Amino acid sequence: MVDMERRTALATASAAIAAATTGSAAAKTSGPSRDVKIDPNNLTDAQKKMLGIRFRKLDPESHLDFVTGFRRVLGRQGGSRASAEEVQRYLKSKGVSAGQDTDLSHEDSWNLMVQNGPYAAQLRLMCSIQSVMWDRASRALHADRHDLLAALEKSDVSGPGKLELDPDLEIPDTARHEIHQQPGGYCGDPLGGFVYHHAVTQGFRAGTADHDENHIEYTQAHAKPTDGMVNRILDIGCGTGQSTTPMKMRFPDAEVWGLEVGAPMIRYAHYRAAKMGLDVNFRHALAENTKFPDNHFDLVTDHLLFHEVAPDRIAMIVPEIFRILRPGGVFSHHDLLTEGHPTIQPSHTVPGKARLWETRRHNNYETHYLAYSQSDFPEQLRKAGFEVSFPPPTTGTRHVTATKPA
Numbered sequence: 001m002v003d004m005e006r007r008t009a010l011a012t013a014s015a016a017i018a019a020a021t022t023g024s025a026a027a028k029t030s031g032p033s034r035d036v037k038i039d040p041n042n043l044t045d046a047q048k049k050m051l052g053i054r055f056r057k058l059d060p061e062s063h064l065d066f067v068t069g070f071r072r073v074l075g076r077q078g079g080s081r082a083s084a085e086e087v088q089r090y091l092k093s094k095g096v097s098a099g100q101d102t103d104l105s106h107e108d109s110w111n112l113m114v115q116n117g118p119y120a121a122q123l124r125l126m127c128s129i130q131s132v133m134w135d136r137a138s139r140a141l142h143a144d145r146h147d148l149l150a151a152l153e154k155s156d157v158s159g160p161g162k163l164e165l166d167p168d169l170e171i172p173d174t175a176r177h178e179i180h181q182q183p184g185g186y187c188g189d190p191l192g193g194f195v196y197h198h199a200v201t202q203g204f205r206a207g208t209a210d211h212d213e214n215h216i217e218y219t220q221a222h223a224k225p226t227d228g229m230v231n232r233i234l235d236i237g238c239g240t241g242q243s244t245t246p247m248k249m250r251f252p253d254a255e256v257w258g259l260e261v262g263a264p265m266i267r268y269a270h271y272r273a274a275k276m277g278l279d280v281n282f283r284h285a286l287a288e289n290t291k292f293p294d295n296h297f298d299l300v301t302d303h304l305l306f307h308e309v310a311p312d313r314i315a316m317i318v319p320e321i322f323r324i325l326r327p328g329g330v331f332s333h334h335d336l337l338t339e340g341h342p343t344i345q346p347s348h349t350v351p352g353k354a355r356l357w358e359t360r361r362h363n364n365y366e367t368h369y370l371a372y373s374q375s376d377f378p379e380q381l382r383k384a385g386f387e388v389s390f391p392p393p394t395t396g397t398r399h400v401t402a403t404k405p406a
């Protein structure tokens with residue numbers, strides 16, 4: 001066993017651990033489904049062992065620790081009172097209020113903000129440290145390219161869950177993009193799933209998701225149909241499966257699927273779920289055309305998919321979700337803010353608009369984020385036939401619950 005596999009094996013678990021984590025399998029009944037509560041802040045040792053990941057060597061880990069620390073310092077600096085006062089002083093000198101909504105466009109807000117030296121330096125540092133994060137993670141994993149590709153090939157055909165790959169899948173241009181600056185993006189680097197998971201966990205999420213804690217928190221908060229029946233679940237845009245496997249932990253008796261456009265991502269998702277011993281299935285397909293039958297799922301979920309998708313594609317995905325949900329079934333949406341939420345909307349101030357423009361352009365290359373944030377997503381769901389409600393907000397991102405009328 002190569003070192004990487006050994007370390008991964010240390011950090012993952014057998015089916016026995018998975019069963020210990022989720023409880024023993026029970027026969028499916030016609031009543032409400034078993035729904036296991038998992039507290040992300042009090043994971044058991046077995047759960048941590050199952051969910052943690054490590055690099056093979058300490059060297060890249062230490063580099064990514066540096067990235068994390070650097071981002072924290074920058075974030076603290078940017079969020080400090082002194083920094084806020086500097087922004088206020090600067091904008092006041094330009095005749096603009098930092099706290100009030102502005103008619104300036106996102107681009108003009110950004111252009112105004114970057115004329116301030118400390119602000120511009122902070123953006124530049126954030127952007128550069130992000131490319132260091134990808135570069136270091138990518139180089140470390142590609143040093144083991146041969147072994148990792150062999151491990152993927154082996155796991156492609158192993159269980160307990162299925163992996164359905166589509167070599168002929170037509171990848172939309174928008175999905176080929178090097179989003180977040182990731183080299184090769186979601187589709188272009190065969191080790192993209194390994195790279196994403198290692199880099200994002202250690203770099204972006206900065207100690208808040210070493211064992212999928214973030215993902216467990218919001219998957220625990222997904223709404224379910226009022227009859228409590230959750231026999232089939234689909235997670236669209238499932239990436240490395242971190243938003244999918246917690247749904248199997250929560251609903252151990254359900255048939256759980258993840259669906260994803262990037263083959264490198266979904267192969268890794270399957271590899272990881274199989275290592276965990278979790279019976280989760282993955283389909284390489286477009287959320288626009290899932291190829292599942294009508295009225296099939298009780299629950300469809302997404303996490304951080306839509307802000308990365310072009311508006312014309314969103315217009316195809318929403319009716320597709322409606323089609324595959326059974327009457328009374330629920331779509332639980334969890335993403336960044338849009339218009340149309342009754343209590344919390346995207347910022348319309350100069351600093352807020354500048355931040356969004358930076359994320360869209362220079363820092364994260366999230367080309368469609370601006371259009372998504374300006375759209376009324378809940379209204380789009382209503383127009384497709386859903387009844388929309390808003391559960392209490394959780395940290396950072398927000399749930400929207402869309403129910404297909406019974």
Ligand SMILES: C[S@@+](CC[C@H](N)C(=O)[O-])C[C@H]1O[C@@H](n2cnc3c(N)ncnc32)[C@H](O)[C@@H]1O
Binds near residue numbers: 238242304305308
């Ligand atoms: C930010 S990632 C989130 C991944 C995962 N849900 C999580 O929370 O870790 C968004 C994922 O959506 C996938 N994606 C984007 N457009 C898609 C589409 N049209 N159909 C299926 N997957 C898509 C991307 O490839 C990417 O893996």
